[in-house]
C-alpha cells in the first residue's frame with residue numbers, strides 16, 4: 001500500500017530564514033544564509049575617493065572662470081547641457097561650493113597658490 005501524502009509541502013525555491021550575520025528574517029534561496037543587506041559588498045561608497053578634479057572637470061572650471069553659460073560650455077566640450085550640469089554638480093560637491101561664482105572665486109584663489117598662514 002502506497003502512502004499518498006496529499007498534504008505534501010509545495011516545493012518552493014525560497015524559504016524563510018534568519019540571517020546568519022544579523023539575524024534579520026528574509027526570503028532565502030537554497031544556499032543563502034546571509035540577508036541581502038549583509039551580502040552587499042562593504043566599504044563601497046558613492047562618494048568620490050578624492051576631491052581632485054578630473055581633466056574634464058578642470059576644463060569646465062576653466063570655462064566657468066570665463067563666465068561661460070552651460071550652453072556655451074556644452075558646445076565647446078561637445079557635451080549635452082545636461083551632462084555639463086551633472087559635471088557642475090559634482091565639481092560643486094568636490095570643491096564644497098554652492099554656486100558657479102563661488103567656484104570661480106575658489107578656483108582663482110587656488111591658482112594664486114596656497115594662502116599664506118599668518
Ligand SMILES: [Zn+2]
Nearest residue numbers: 019022035038
Ligand atoms: Zn543580515
